[in-house]
Amino acid sequence: MIYVKTFKGYEDKVQQLDDAVNHWIVENKVDVRGIESALSHEHQGRAASGDLIYTVLYKADAPVA
Secondary structure: OEEEEEEEEEHHHHHHHHHHHHHHHHHHOOEEEEEEEEEEOOOOOOOOOOEEEEEEEEEOOOOOO
């Protein structure tokens, strides 16, 4: 089956999000089928940075936490 795992970070801390995703992939030895990303900005948000979402599609016998 194909499952989805979502990771959330900030656009100004891309390396931290990349590291988290790469670590999860290697640690769980998942068969990645695709990675999608989306960026969201809150108009006049306090952080002055948008949310960055990575969605990993992976094949496995059961969902991986």
